[in-house]
Amino acid sequence: xxxxxxxxxxxxxxxxxGLVMMYPLLWLFASSFKTNAAIFGSxxxxxxxxxxxxxxxxxxxxxxxxxxxxFINTLFLVIxxxxxxxxxxxxxxxxxxxxxxxxxxxxxxxxxxxxxxPHASIMIPRYILFRKLGWLDTYWPxxxxxxxxxxxxxxxxxxQFLRGLPRDLDESAIIDGCNSFTxxxxxxxxxxxxxxFSVGIFQFIWTWNDFFNSIIxxxxxxxxxVSLGLRLSxxxxxxxxxxxxxxxxxxxxxxxxxxxxxxxxYFVEGISTTGIKG
Amino acid sequence: xxxxxxLKCLLIALFVLPALISGCASGNDSGSAGADDGKNVTLRFxxxxxxxxxxxxxAAIEAYKKIAPNVTIEAEYQGFDGYQQKIKTQLASNTAxxxxxxxxxxMRELTSKSDLFLDLGSQPGLSLDGFxxxxxxxxxxxxxxxxxxxxxxxxxxxxxxxxxxxxxxIPSDIKWDWDTIYEEGKKLHEKDSSKYLLLxxxxxxxxxxxxxxxQRTGKEWIDDHYTLGFTQEEAAEALAWIDKAxxxxxxxxxGESDLFFGKGEQNPKWINQEIPMTFAMSxxxxxxxxxxxxxxxxxxxxxxxxxxxxDTSVLVRPSQLLAISKSTxxxxxxxxxxxxxxxxxxxxxxxxxxxxxxxxxxxxxxAVKAGKIxxxxxxxxxxxxxxxxxxxxxxxxxxxxxxxxxEIIEKVSYGKASPEDASKELIEKLNAKLxxxxxxx
Numbered sequence: 245x246x247x248x249x250x251x252x253x254x255x256x257x258x259x260x261x262g263l264v265m266m267y268p269l270l271w272l273f274a275s276s277f278k279t280n281a282a283i284f285g286s287x288x289x290x291x292x293x294x295x296x297x298x299x300x301x302x303x304x305x306x307x308x309x310x311x312x313x314x315f316i317n318t319l320f321l322v323i324x325x326x327x328x329x330x331x332x333x334x335x336x337x338x339x340x341x342x343x344x345x346x347x348x349x350x351x352x353x354x355x356x357x358x359x360x361x362p363h364a365s366i367m368i369p370r371y372i373l374f375r376k377l378g379w380l381d382t383y384w385p386x387x388x389x390x391x392x393x394x395x396x397x398x399x400x401x402x403x404q405f406l407r408g409l410p411r412d413l414d415e416s417a418i419i420d421g422c423n424s425f426t427x428x429x430x431x432x433x434x435x436x437x438x439x440x441f442s443v444g445i446f447q448f449i450w451t452w453n454d455f456f457n458s459i460i461x462x463x464x465x466x467x468x469x470v471s472l473g474l475r476l477s478x479x480x481x482x483x484x485x486x487x488x489x490x491x492x493x494x495x496x497x498x499x500x501x502x503x504x505x506x507x508x509x510y511f512v513e514g515i516s517t518t519g520i521k522g
Numbered sequence: 523x524x525x526x527x528x529l530k531c532l533l534i535a536l537f538v539l540p541a542l543i544s545g546c547a548s549g550n551d552s553g554s555a556g557a558d559d560g561k562n563v564t565l566r567f568x569x570x571x572x573x574x575x576x577x578x579x580x581a582a583i584e585a586y587k588k589i590a591p592n593v594t595i596e597a598e599y600q601g602f603d604g605y606q607q608k609i610k611t612q613l614a615s616n617t618a619x620x621x622x623x624x625x626x627x628x629m630r631e632l633t634s635k636s637d638l639f640l641d642l643g644s645q646p647g648l649s650l651d652g653f654x655x656x657x658x659x660x661x662x663x664x665x666x667x668x669x670x671x672x673x674x675x676x677x678x679x680x681x682x683x684x685x686x687x688x689x690x691x692i693p694s695d696i697k698w699d700w701d702t703i704y705e706e707g708k709k710l711h712e713k714d715s716s717k718y719l720l721l722x723x724x725x726x727x728x729x730x731x732x733x734x735x736x737q738r739t740g741k742e743w744i745d746d747h748y749t750l751g752f753t754q755e756e757a758a759e760a761l762a763w764i765d766k767a768x769x770x771x772x773x774x775x776x777g778e779s780d781l782f783f784g785k786g787e788q789n790p791k792w793i794n795q796e797i798p799m800t801f802a803m804s805x806x807x808x809x810x811x812x813x814x815x816x817x818x819x820x821x822x823x824x825x826x827x828x829x830x831x832x833d834t835s836v837l838v839r840p841s842q843l844l845a846i847s848k849s850t851x852x853x854x855x856x857x858x859x860x861x862x863x864x865x866x867x868x869x870x871x872x873x874x875x876x877x878x879x880x881x882x883x884x885x886x887x888x889a890v891k892a893g894k895i896x897x898x899x900x901x902x903x904x905x906x907x908x909x910x911x912x913x914x915x916x917x918x919x920x921x922x923x924x925x926x927x928x929e930i931i932e933k934v935s936y937g938k939a940s941p942e943d944a945s946k947e948l949i950e951k952l953n954a955k956l957x958x959x960x961x962x963x
Contacts, residue, residue, distance in 0.1 A: 281813050285793035307576040307599065372615050380617060459604040460611055463568070463619075465597065478601035480784075481805040481841070482572025482876075483812035 276491035283486050295487055299495070302488030306477045309465055311492055314473035321383045321458075321469055322451045325390045329447045330440055332393035337402030338428050342414065359396040371460065385461045386451065398443045405439035406432065441510040449500050470496045561592050563855045566619035568598035569842075570605040575876040582872045586862060593855055613638050613847070620850040621860060624670060624843045626661060630916050633664035639845040641667040645857035652865050652882030660913050661840050671864055672840030674878030676803045677906020678729075680826070681810050684819040686798040690717070698826045700734065700763060707772025718774040720767075721792050721800035723783045727764055727776070728924070728931045729801065733825070733835040734760040736912055740832025744918040748956040754945050761934050761941035761948075768935055776935040787813050801825055804902035805841050805878045822902035824909060835911040838903075841878035870894070879903045920959065926951045 275283050276298045278291040304310045340352055374385045393399050409432060417431045455471045462468060474492055478484055569579060576599050583595045598619055606628060612618040632638055642648055650658065650668065662670050687694040692706055707719035735743045741751040767773055774791055782789040787810045791797045802810055804822065811820040827834050846856045863869050867888030870880050874894035880886045889895050917923065930948045933939040
């Protein structure tokens with residue numbers, strides 16, 4: 245008896261907390277069917293009159309290009325960036341975690357130092373560098389650096405994870421005939437799945453939502469990503485159809501939510517398997 | 523085994539790819555903005571705005587193709603967020619568009635350190651005749667050169683929900699002064715405690731305060747010599763009025779209205795028609811009134827001016843400015859386009875009021891005649907131009923000065939300091955800051 249009331253209470257609490265956390269999303273979704281006056285004028289979730297065309301109208305975008313273009317652009321930017329980030333971070337992290345080479349500690353501290361640099365201080369030199377390379381108004385400023393493990397955070401994350409894997413695994417693999425490369429691909433990579441997935445998910449969501457870097461490097465509206473497209477028509481001195489903006493916000497978070505739901509089991513799975521089996 | 527092969531290929535690709543890309547990229551670097559037969563010209567034009575402005579500007583660019591078929595104009599448009607940072611980055615590294623839309627508050631900084639823009643006064647294809655001299659002198663001329671031209675004119679005004687005023691029995695066709703607005707506001711709030719006469723956040727209250735000072739003294743409130751244009755007594759009096767008005771319910775309490783700082787149109791009391799009036803620049807008229815139910819009648823009027831005012835203090839300023847980047851490869855063509863864009867009646871008809879009332883006379887006349895301009899915005903700008911007050915100098919609009927002013931206004935509004943004490947503190951802080959600012963130059 246007490247146990248069941250206990251669990252009922254626990255569930256109620258969890259449901260209440262869940263609703264609190266979900267409310268902004270629910271509001272976002274519900275508000276995409278409201279008029280401007282209803283969005284700002286009342287705090288109720290459901291409007292008196294529904295506006296149904298926010299999704300179709302919003303999808304058309306403003307001016308020459310619509311959200312179809314923005315979504316395709318974003319995929320062109322995000323997918324290579326994520327894949328290359330994973331590949332490069334794993335390789336660099338493997339080097340730091342398993343090999344000793346001259347200046348290792350120095351190089352490691354340099355890498356960690358780049359983590360501490362404030363973004364604002366590197367913006368202008370980076371911009372000038374990319375201009376000299378002729379990469380402005382293309383996606384290369386995002387894709388190419390990711391192939392060289394420039395996200396110190398991800399490299400560090402992978403290093404920490406690899407350090408947690410026992411070296412005995414490597415040694416036994418070497419006895420079985422592996423070289424240093426196959427140790428990585430056949431033994432360590434499968435065990436790294438959870439870390440790799442977290443790198444992938446984070447990089448996906450961050451790149452997908454990134455506004456500031458995109459606006460600095462991309463000038464042509466033709467090449468705009470979703471996050472730029474969303475704010476294309478936001479200006480203080482003109483009437484904004486907020487329901488369309490909110491509708492497109494709903495659409496644009498869908499990929500992030502999907503990725504998270506489908507990949508999240510790998511977060512947990514695998515952590516328990518990092519051991520030596522008899 | 524297969525897996526390793528795939529991985530090896532990927533690895534090789536990883537290191538070869540960048541080399542290939544950078545090879546290609548350096549090849550087409552110069553081609554993008556150059557002319558291929560000496561006649562065909564590509565110009566880049568960047569601006570920020572909302573949906574209406576994007577559509578109208580793109581249509582104007584399309585129309586320009588007929589006038590100058592050899593000129594292609596690449597549009598780089600976006601919302602306001604991030605625009606300033608982007609433009610500054612581009613200007614710092616010589617990659618800015620040929621024609622750039624700029625905002626007035628950035629101009630001082632952009633023109634003081636380096637020479638970024640063309641002298642528009644000496645461009646043969648560009649006529650400045652249509653622009654009012656004072657407007658060009660006050661807002662477009664820096665270091666003795668016309669560096670930017672106003673796209674349109676905005677004026678500070680009252681935005682009034684006339685339907686609501688009629689319903690509440692408050693006259694909406696009178697010239698407000700500080701006494702009448704206080705009396706009416708007090709009466710309204712006493713009759714119905716959920717209603718207030720005026721919508722204002724601390725930014726608007728700060729403008730009210732400086733307006734009161736300017737009207738009383740007839741001088742800039744901080745002059746060019748880094749000295750204050752008012753006495754402590756005058757400041758205390760103005761603050762006392764704000765304090766009195768807030769206590770009487772003329773304004774919505776600041777704690778509620780400041781939740782929507784800078785976004786008055788999102789304030790539920792305004793949307794639900796419990797506040798009938800607000801102060802704003804005329805360009806915000808559409809935003810501010812678009813949230814009201816259909817059929818609501820809204821009008822604009824002169825802002826509050828004291829009965830015995832020595833200066834009206836009505837602010838008139840360009841909505842935005844257009845400049846031509848010094849690094850442009852085609853200054854002539856850019857100037858010609860700008861001339862058409864700002865002066866030509868045909869362009870004015872396409873653009874309407876998306877950049878407020880056109881600043882150039884021929885454009886303005888054409889657009890007004892064709893009914894392309896909202897009558898209420900036009901009314902506000904006309905009133906503003908006819909009653910224009912002192913133009914604030916650069917020191918008075920400095921962001922650090924502004925921060926001090928807003929802090930004092932907030933202290934008084936939240937009842938943390940009496941008008942007496944607050945005015946004393948204001949003068950002390952301003953004098954210290956002015957000394958510091960003067961020392962920096």
